Structure formats: structure tokens, C-alpha cells
Amino acid sequence: MSYDTQLPHAPSPVAMRNGLGTAALVLGIIGTVSGFIPFFFWLAGILGLIALILGVIGTGRAKRGQASNKGVALTGAILGLAALILSIVGAVLAYTVVSDAADKIDKAIKDSAPKDPTSKAPLGKGAGKGAGKGATDPKAKALAADDTVVYDDDVKVTVSPAKKFSPSEYAAGHTAGNKAWQVTVTIENGGKKKFDTTLVTLDARAGKDGTTAEQIFDDKVGSGFSGTVLPGKKATATFAFDAPAAAEDLTVEVSPGLDYNASQWELKVG
Template identity: 60%
Template sequence: MSQFTQSPQSPQPQQPYGPAHTPGMRPARNGLGIAALVLGVIGAVSGLIPLLFWLAGILGVIALVLGLAGRGRVKRGEATNKGATTFGAVLGLVSLILAVVGAVITFKAVGDAVDDIDKAISETTASAKPKPGGDSAKGGDAAGKDKKKDTAGALEAGDSAVYDDDLTVTVGEATSYTPDEYAAGHTKGNKAYRVAVVIENAGKEKFDSALVNVTARAGKEGVDAEQIFDDKVGAGFSGTVLPGKKVTVQFAFDTPADAKNLTVEVNPGFTYDASQWDLKL
């Protein structure tokens, strides 16, 4: 009887299913450094445009914070992009500096523009004030017509308010007026008075008379005198007055029967000071 012997087989080592993994090692966390670099670049470019100083400032702060946090990760061995993180933080600081410079430039430019506008408005307003003058007649007229007076107070019939742009406004005497039967603005029992308003343009620029506003108040109480409209009066000013030309318009106002005076106010336009005439009735 023969005995068979079988040599033992050595066991085959089991191969792992995945790649070898070193215990204790984690992937690098480079996200903060990359974000700091990207935001720093955008912030620095924005800072080169003064009007975008606000964007450069916001991105600069974020980039600087992320860059410093990223450097902390690099020191702890959690990240490997030290150069990008450092450069991102530096760009964040540069963005902040450019933001401050841009803000200074922008605010200075805005301030200068506001000052220029205020100066232009002041010059326009100053040129729209009546000129103070004496009581001498214009052109040596002994009758005293078209007199230039200081318009700090009310003028009298026939006086002129002369503005710095050589626009002259003259209001004549108030004369009794009889409105027609279809007139608007006249109350039965009241009296009506007609006033001629003359505008002469002695300046160098044409004048838009459509902006002229004429109102009146009557009596000691200064009640509003309603303007009368019919086929002869009430049309008002319209069109343009060329340099060297004048235009005359008739106005009529409704006043209480016992009124002894009529105060007429003429405002040549938005940039002019109004002038007043105290007319005897």
C-alpha cells in the first residue's frame, strides 16, 4: 500500500481593491488661498478705476481676510499654496489702498462739480436782480417816464425795474376799464382797472417772455385781485423778445369798489426776482 504525500501550497497574498492610502494624511485645503488670489486681482483692477473704489474696498477686505486665514492653514500644514495665499493677501491690501485713493479722488471731483454748479447758480441769480439806480429819467426825459429806481420797495406807476442782464420792466398807471359782457374774472359790483406792462430787452440775449407772471393785490388788506379775461385783455406775454426790442401787454384786474390802491407784481421768470408797483386808483 503506497502512501501519497502532497506538498502544502503557500497562501496567495490578498490584493487591495483601491490605491494605497497612507494613514494620517488628508488632502491639502488650498481653497482660501485661491479665493484670496482671485478676489485680490479683481479688487486691484477695480481700484484702478476711481468710481469703483467701493468695489475695490469690499473685495480688498475679503481678499486680505481670506489670505491671512490661508496662511494660517499653510503654517499648520493643512495647505500647500503658500505663494498664492501670500500674494492674495498682498493684493487685498493693495486693493484697500487703491480704494482709499479712489474715494478721495471721487469725492473731490464731486465736490468741485457741486461748487461749480453753485457758482453758476449764484451768478445766474445775481444777474437776475434789479439794478439799484437813481430817480433820473431814462434818456433825459423830463416827464420822468421809464425811471430807474431802487426796487427794494414798491415802485410807482411809470417806474422801471432794470435787471443786471439789461432787461427792463415798466408798469404804467391803472386806468378804469369796462369788461365786455362775456368777460371772465369780473364780479358784479367790483371795479376793473387796466394796467400796461412793458418789457424791453436791452441785453445781448433773446428773452422768453412766456415765463413772465403778472399778479395783483388790491386795497389795504392786500386781497388778491382776480385777472380779467376778455377779447381785449388777459392774453398775457408770449414769444421771444429779441435784443433791442420791447413788447407791451394789457392786463385788467378786478378790485373791490372801495380799494384805493393796486399792487402789481411782475416776475420775469424763474431766475429773476419779482418787482412790485404800488398804483393809485
Template identity: 55%
Template structure:
């Protein structure tokens, strides 16, 4: 009598599995295979970098003159923080990006502070320069009220005062030939009468058909300090229309003042000017320096 071996049948409705020899048997699970869960990133460096840059941006952004560094660092921190957030999701800390944005705001505040500091410094510098200029002008650059020889009325009496036009003596007609303009620092300037002058063959500044005239300018330093005559300027206008009288330069005239005039000493220079042939008057203006008012002489030709 033969016996056939029969394998046990699985429960009705269940899947049939063939046992595998040598391996572990796993019970079947309904609804699919084993579940998977994403692990947090092992190296989360971007949020950390953004955090460090954001902190530095907050500190540097409020420092005047270097605020722009904080703004750049804040922008980098914001970009790095947002990129880390997009890559790692909620596992990335958003504090770095937030600090980066705050650092940019602080940089704007630092820029405002810097501009205010610079504005205050410029205003203070302007006040200092104005005070210094006013002090120099009041102490040495104004003409003394007793600085002119008496010649009558209309500015030809006792001196050119501070209240008149710049360099015009006490009145509108200016100084006459031989008059002296005296300054508060005891500097005295005198202009002689105009005389005809013959330019040399190679003179510059003379126009054929015009007439040349020479005047002598004398500067006396009656004060207690040295006077630098290098900055002395002499200009002229000719005729009723006041056309510019060009200064003539040749081997005799045109060199101008040069060097230092010591206290108690005097320096004299001859200038020559080119005037129209029909000019009847020559107006000469002499400015001793930047800190002195100009004085004007009206000379008859």
C-alpha cells in the same frame, strides 16, 4: 341482514358542515370571516399639488411687487393640502400644506419689502424735486439786489433783495410806478403808472359804477437764453382794503403775454383793471413764471 350507512359525526360541540361537492372546502375559523385592510390610495394628487404650489409660493412671495401672487398660491396650497389630509388621512404628505402656510408668511414679508422700496423711491423723488426747485430759484428766480431804480428809502433804494417779502422790493412798500425789478437771470420787469381806461361796449370784467385803469408791463430779456412769456401772470388789488381788481378783457386789452422773448429783446403788454370808484391806490403783482418770484408795484390812482 341490512346495513345502514352512517355519516361520521363531528366532534362534540363543533358546528356541523355539509360538504359541498365541486368546491374547495375551507376549514372553519372561530371569531368571524376573513380580515380586510385598507390599501393606500392609488392616486394621491392633492398633496403633490399642494407641494408644488407651496414651493412656488415660497419663491414668489419674497419678490417685490409680485408678492401677492405668492400669497394666493400659498393659500391655495394650504387649502389643497388640508383637504388631501382629511381625505387620505396619514397617507397624505402634509409638507405641501406647511409650505403653503410658509408661502403666505413670505408674501407678507414681500409686501413689507415692496412698501419700503416705494417709500424710499418717493423720498428720493421728493429730494430731487426740492433740489431742482432750489437750484432754479437760486439761479434764475430771485430778484437782483441792484434790480430797482433808486427812489429813496423803504424799499425804493437799491433794489429788491432776496431777503424781503416775495416781490416787494427791499421794503414793505413795494415798487413805485416806473421802477424795474431785475432778476438773477437778467430778466427785467417794469410797470408804468396807472391811467384811466374806457372799456368798450362789450368788455368783460368791468362793473358799472367802478372805474377802469390801465397799466403797461414791459419785460426785457437781457440774458443769454430765450424767455417763454406764456406763463407771465398779472394781478391787481384796489383800495385800502385790497379788494380784488378784476382784469378787463375787450378788443384792446386782456390778451396778455405770448410767445418767446429772445435775448436782448423786449415785450410790452397793456393790462386794464376794474377798481372801486373811491379807490386811491392800485397794487399790481407780476409773476414772470413758476421759477421767478413775484414783484409788486404800488400805484397811485
């Protein structure tokens, strides 16, 4: 008698699906590293999100016995979450840096813009009359003699009344038959920084037609300003201009420098 005995076949091994867990770990590492690199927050965010999703799926597979790398998948998910947090922090820091840089650029542009005269405080007779924005403001009126204009940085400019002036024999800029007029310009530094007078310029026009009044140079006038004015100090210089004999007014324009708008004084002559 023979017995035919059949033994049960051993079940075939299940292939482990570890790919997602491994991918989560790799992407989580790259994303976390990217989170520490300035302005790579966007890459950290993208990779971190993918790593987190793949890590969660990979961990689920490991719990169901479909994968054997639960620790790898869990680590990838944690690193993905860390990369997401770093991306948020990086985005905030990047926004702050860009915003600060934009503010500094705006401030630099404003500081480099010409300073406008204002009438912020009375400074004596007729202080600040018609100040506004000096020569750049079409509505601005010329100032009168002894009026003082105050600029944004507290630099103050005053022009005296015009007085008759007798040029010397060797004076330059004077035409025979014309009259010469002398004005005194005072600059007071009410600010907190030194004021450089090197770039102070004066121009003048005479009469209704606005004829250019040439500046006169001799041993008495024409040397102008020089050096710097310390805070709280003043500087004074005398100038003379040549005007037609029939002119009844002299318009003197003073520009304290390249960073300033010029202001005009209407002076009576004749």
C-alpha cells in the same frame, strides 16, 4: 559568532503646512478682482489685507522648511498688496463720484428754486426800489410806477403808472360805477437764454381794503404776453383793471413765471 547590527531609522517626513500660502493666493485673486469692480473697494481692502498677512506668514514658513509653496504664498502676498492699492483708488473714485453727484443735485435744486428779484443795477427812474425778494420777503416794499425789478437771470420787469381807461361796451370784467385803470408791463430779457412769456401773470388789488381788482378784457386790453423774448429784446403788453371809484391806489403784482417770485407795484389812482 553572530553580530547583531542595528541600522538607524530614517526620519519621518515633515508634513508641509501649505494652507496659509494657498489661502493667501485665493484671497489675493478675489481681492484684486474686486478692486476693479465699482463700489467693491471695501471688499478688495478686507481681502487684500488678509491675503497680505497670510502670504507673509506662508513665505516665512517656506523659509523655515515648514511649507513647500513659497512661490504661491509670495504671489498671494503680492496680490493682497495690489488689492489694497486698488481699494484705496476705488475709495477715492467712489468719493469723487458721490461728491459730484451731490453737487449736481444741489445745483439742480437751486436752479429749480424760484428766482428772486434783486436791485443789481440802476435801470432808470426808481430802479430796483424795495426789490429784495418780492412777495416772499415780508420786509420787501412795493415798487413805485416805472420802477424796474431785476431777477437772478437778468430778466427785468417794469410797470408803468396807471392811466384811466374806458372799457368798450362789450368789455368783460368791468362793473358799472367802478373805474378802469390801464397799466403797461415791459419785460426785458437781459440774460443769455430765451424767456418764455406764456406763464407771465398779473393780479391787482385796489384801495386800503385790498379789494380784488378784476382784470378787464376787451378788444384793446387783456391779450397779455405771448411767445418768447430773445436775449437783449423786450416785450410789452397792456392790461386794465377794474377798481372801486373811491380807491386811491392800485397794487399790481407781476409773476414772470412758475420759477420766479412775484413783485408788487404800488400805483396811485383816483
